[in-house]
Amino acid sequence: MRVFFLLACLAALVTAVAAWTKEDHEIFDLVSAIEASEGKGTTFYSWLGVPSTASTSEIAKAYRKKSIQLHPDKNKGLKKAHERFARLGVVSSILRNTEGRKRYDFFYKNGVPKWRGTGYYYSRFRPGLGTVFVFLVVLSSILQYFIQRLNHKRDIERVDWVIQQARSAAWGTRLVPVEGQRKVKVNLGGGPRLDGDGNLVAGRMVEMVVDGDGVYIPDADGNLDLVDKSAAVPPSLARTWFVALVAKFFRKIVRSKPPSSPGAVPSEDNESDDASATASDVPSSGATTAQEEGGARPRGARAAAVMAGGRRRKAPKKRQS
Template sequence: MRFALLFTLFAVLAAVVLAWEKEDHEIFDLVSAVESSEGKGTTFYSWLDVPSTASTTEISRAYRKMSMQMHPDKNPGNKKMAERFARLGVVAAILRNSESRKRYDFFYKNGVPKWRGTGYYYSRFRPGLGSVIIFLIILTSALQYLVQRMNYKRDLERVETVIRDARLAAWGAKMIPIEGQRKVKVNLGGQRGFDEDGNLVGGKTIDMVVSGDAVYILDPSGDMHPIDASAATPPGVSRTWFFLLMRHLYQLAFGRREQTDVISNPGPHSESELDEASGYDSSTASEKPSSGTVTPREDAKSGARIPTTMAGGKRRKAMRKR
């Protein structure tokens, strides 16, 4: 993936450089020479003292006027003036030709690429603030996606290692599957070894259950959670910061508006819509706290644990009274 990104970058740069034609390079050199001789920021039009909308006749008139002043016959022995006179003739020739003038006008409006040693670089257009922001968003999102891919690959390797260690502890060094379930301890780090029962121990360990080819993590409560490749979070463009930010802003803008509409107009809405707008989940009201489906909260002052269904129930009753 890294080499593909580098190849793409070099391909884009090469395409930009190869996009210039011979006539473009001649204009670039002439622009640099005019600025060096006549002052930085001098353009073909400003040197001839004509507007960029001047007609061919106006350009020819301005050229004749300046060429009479710079002619070598009037400046004998002045090598610099002779160079300026020759350069002025090339400038006038470009502006009097419709095709070459159109080419120059493109760079006159959008900016001329800079010269750096081996060739011209970056695009014909000078990037504005919007272009820079878009570029940074794309760049940072691409880097974040690349990091996600690297983390996903690392997580897959860790999952495979844990599964292999669990099977090794359950089946032995020969890795012959054993029927039924077997509880084992798997080392997650530190120095590894085997106890008298053949379990892999040492360092930080977790309880796991191996049942056939399936491997489970065993909670202290007795619940078993399967562990496989799905335990690793795959990369996704929708999980990059920009998409997450847009989603969050959308929820803030439209989610609150929908809740406000339901609360302010309770009559036409159903009971489930009122529960959703008030934050009450009716499905948890009938479940026991021991089922693990209801998450308790702590009171900020007393530290007592209060089921969230109580708060939701009060809100629901208040809504019904309205």
Template structure:
């Protein structure tokens, strides 16, 4: 029943919001601009100095009088006088039109809505792609953080309930701590239930050990794991998807940079033939202990498996 009511409320809200037309949006803008210029609570009628029941003749007369007062030629140097004069003409046009005045009278009596539809705000603010992506990132991260908070509170209640049940099974209804270790079984899966075959089965049972105020989980290997409220994982901004993606990208970038540095340091160095490290004697083909050749000789070159004699340059 609650779900149906909620869905019906959303449907009505969507219908109301989608009912705003282009003309309605124009009225919203005029109301906002008029109140910003003339003061909060100023209406089309009060600005023209006519009652809300004014006839078309009265509106025309008031418009002519107001247009003379606000004409830019009579108000040289007045800030925003052109915008004010143009606004007067649009307001008078709405009040002179039967349908336009009917739409304005509706908002005049019921108030301008605070929420005017996503299309209205988008058309006026026109957020760019970057703004939309930032908004969606903040929204989804906030929702993820909310889910983490709810899960943490749920896990915290489960841990506290398991600790209480273990102590109750070990100490009895009086909950007076006893000396020594006591092995107990705690039901984590609810009460007994009937399976498809009609057999009564107990809930999921977990072996625990209670030692004074400490409660441990006993795994099949015989190891004991302390159970306390720290077992529940609290919500953290660092575990939202965007922050995790950012941290992961930074780590990958650092890892690739470190690999590049390691590869550069471990790369073998090759002596060039004309480098000073190669030495004059080795460059001329002389073996160790031999006198280096004079600069006029060309080093012997190995060709076809044989070494040619060094020839003197002419």
């Protein structure tokens, strides 16, 4: 019902916008320009100094008087004097025309519409290339984020369904827990189907192990990988294309910088450099080298740090008994 009401409102709005003619848009332009130049609330009649019931001859007389005041020759050095004078001529033409004055009187009494269609505002605000690029980046990033949310929700539902199927195969349809491990096969590829030769083929059957409340998938090494919701990747703005691209570019710039050795003291001459290098190469009894004090990290420690950082850990594994 709400959708139907919204569509009806949009249809009525489109009809109203389509009913506005080129002359109506010209009136809208003049109303906005006069209020911006002469003050808010200024109308065609108040600018000419005549009432809304003035006759055509009274409007023509007021126009001649006003045009003398606003003539560019009498307003030299005044900004936008030519624009005001030209605008006055258009206003006079509309009010002295029967149909034009009828259209203006309608908006004069009922008010100029605030929403005037996309084309009206586009004629005043023409977005540049930068504005369009920013708009597309923001719009595409928001859409990608919502797609991530939908995929995350779908993955969680899929994991719940797999766990439910495994427990149902191990415990029965009543889902009464049974102690100990039970190996089951779960169909993850839908129901049975016919292949190209017309043979009945079962769906994708996956072997699983149900141990208590946990559901596991055995791997090639005999370990059990826990099936839980942590496998579903949550949505993140950092994984949208633009943020990921900026982060990748930033990391590339950081890596391209030459490494600096902290704590290095510049030598006075080449002989002192050679001497210090020779002294560091020959270990002495009871002395600690720069690497032992933390100057350079051992290879094993560096490898452990790389494995620990930045990567999503796998689901906890359980050794099959």
